[in-house]
Amino acid sequence: MLVLSRRKGESIVIQDHIEITVLEVEGDVVKIGISAPRDIEILRKELVVAVKESNRESAAQQIDVAGLAAKLKKIKKNTEKL
Structure with a gap:
């Protein structure tokens, strides 16, 4: 498992097609946004x-x-x- 640290507003990219962005961190809850092609089920x-x-x-x-x-x-x- 790859473990990365990200702050609010920072992203990771997976195979040039999927971008995961940290939108908000509040206590032990992290809100993330995922941008991916429509044919990828999330x-x-x-x-x-x-x-x-x-x-x-x-x-x-x-x-x-x-x-x-x-x-x-x-x-x-x-x-x-x-």
């Missing part, structure tokens, strides 16, 4: 972690295929009556 890490955890939980769930098939047959029968 997400807060806690959101990425939450989505990954949600995906893991979804993938771990067991699906009752036989029960689902029975429900679909019941729905099909009900729609055919209409």
Whole structure:
């Protein structure tokens, strides 16, 4: 991990396309601005972690295929009556 010190108003540039600027420092909160091309997705890490955890939980769930098939047959029968 590269560690840099920056003051308010100072920036770092990543591969000539992404600029990260320190906008404000107040206590232990740092407000940053990010300039990047629109095709580069920028997400807060806690959101990425939450989505990954949600995906893991979804993938771990067991699906009752036989029960689902029975429900679909019941729905099909009900729609055919209409």
